[in-house]
Amino acid sequence: MSDSANRALVPFNIRDLSPYVAGKTIAEVRGEYNPPEISKLASNENRLGCSSNVKREVAKALEVIQDYPDPISRQLREVLAEQNKVDPSNIIIAAGSESIISILCRTFFLNNEEAITADVTFVGFFVQVNIRGVSLKKIPVTKDYRFDLDAMAEAITNRTKMIYIANPNNPTGTYITKSEFSQFMRKVPDDVLVIMDEAYFEYAQEVSDYPHSMDYDYDNVITLRTFSKAYGLAGFRVGYAIASKEIIENMMKTKLTFEPTTPAQAAALAALGDPDFIKKSKKVIEEGKRRLYQFFEEQQVAYVPSIANSVLMILPTEEQAINFMQAMLEKGVILRRTNAFGLSNGIRITVGRKKEMIHFEQSFKKVMENTKILS
Numbered sequence: 216m217s218d219s220a221n222r223a224l225v226p227f228n229i230r231d232l233s234p235y236v237a238g239k240t241i242a243e244v245r246g247e248y249n250p251p252e253i254s255k256l257a258s259n260e261n262r263l264g265c266s267s268n269v270k271r272e273v274a275k276a277l278e279v280i281q282d283y284p285d286p287i288s289r290q291l292r293e294v295l296a297e298q299n300k301v302d303p304s305n306i307i308i309a310a311g312s313e314s315i316i317s318i319l320c321r322t323f324f325l326n327n328e329e330a331i332t333a334d335v336t337f338v339g340f341f342v343q344v345n346i347r348g349v350s351l352k353k354i355p356v357t358k359d360y361r362f363d364l365d366a367m368a369e370a371i372t373n374r375t376k377m378i379y380i381a382n383p384n385n386p387t388g389t390y391i392t393k394s395e396f397s398q399f400m401r402k403v404p405d406d407v408l409v410i411m412d413e414a415y416f417e418y419a420q421e422v423s424d425y426p427h428s429m430d431y432d433y434d435n436v437i438t439l440r441t442f443s444k445a446y447g448l449a450g451f452r453v454g455y456a457i458a459s460k461e462i463i464e465n466m467m468k469t470k471l472t473f474e475p476t477t478p479a480q481a482a483a484l485a486a487l488g489d490p491d492f493i494k495k496s497k498k499v500i501e502e503g504k505r506r507l508y509q510f511f512e513e514q515q516v517a518y519v520p521s522i523a524n525s526v527l528m529i530l531p532t533e534e535q536a537i538n539f540m541q542a543m544l545e546k547g548v549i550l551r552r553t554n555a556f557g558l559s560n561g562i563r564i565t566v567g568r569k570k571e572m573i574h575f576e577q578s579f580k581k582v583m584e585n586t587k588i589l590s
């Protein structure tokens with residue numbers, strides 16, 4: 216396609232998007248570097264896998280795979296409603312929170328409206344808003360890498376339709392507190408939607424000043440949850456939103472009818488039936504974080520304390536972040552740079568089992584011995 220034809224066909228908001236750069240897979244790293252051990256600590260997945268109940272239920276779902284899925288995930292919706300003490304009509308289930316974010320953008324924006332979020336947050340929101348072609352105000356995070364809610368409230372205009380807050384945030388692992396949330400909500404007009412993306416809720420929920428957005432009674436708040444993280448089902452693609460009946464009803468109109476798939480619905484249901492797996496996962500994450508913090512203290516590396524299952528490491532420059540990530544990759548430790556999330560000199564480390572954390576530490580030490588990455 217010639218350049219001018221390309222310009223004519225593709226709207227500027229799509230042309231300006233960067234293609235998604237996926238992290239390397241385990242198979243790719245094996246093929247390229249063949250390290251003795253590989254630890255994938257790049258995408259905040261659960262390194263414990265998922266509940267052992269999942270396989271059996273998915274096998275059953277395969278017996279009816281010729282039939283279309285239940286478009287409203289009735290059974291899963293009922294269980295989630297019960298668990299969250301809401302009515303099923305307050306819940307929509309889709310192919311991951313990313314799909315939910317896409318649904319939000321399709322459902323609520325008029326062309327001249329705008330959204331507000333932080334400059335360092337979940338890349339999925341940046342992408343879906345840009346696809347929809349509405350303008351996005353990215354408010355700088357505070358010096359300690361937290362959402363600057365005062366500045367975000369001040370940025371609201373009569374064109375603002377949606378505010379996105381990941382709590383805890385990705386890639387920083389930081390969170391907004393109960394009192395910050397209440398104060399902020401006092402400043403937000405009723406006709407502005409506040410998206411509370413709680414992808415890491417299971418890990419965060421016991422932190423004493425962490426607000427469960429579900430426990431508040433705001434008609435303009437939409438809570439997002441996912442099965443991709445603590446539940447260990449990222450490959451199945453199941454996420455959901457909880458909101459007022461009216462909001463959910465309208466989101467249902469723009470959802471792709473048959474997502475998530477039947478096996479995905481079955482997997483999520485099976486996972487909900489195994490709270491012990493979540494308990495075990497949380498314990499592993501707590502231990503892994505404690506270990507990692509201590510390691511970073513010893514190594515005098517700057518990091519950001521997290522209530523999610525990842526920890527953000529801060530390097531002095533972008534170049535050092537690139538070199539560090541590459542050197543670790545060659546040792547078999549797959550990490551995630553945070554440049555797409557708005558932070559060029561950060562590396563996000565997903566917390567894994569003891570085995571993976573030891574692999575990280577040993578590789579880190581070797582990388583630092585051999586190079587001058589941090590000096």
Ligand SMILES: *Cc1c(COP(=O)(O)O)cnc(C)c1O
Nearest residue numbers: 311312313337385414441443454
């Ligand atoms: C990982 C993540 C998601 C995940 O989305 P899925 O599409 O459900 O896999 C959503 N929001 C945040 C903040 C995340 O970190």
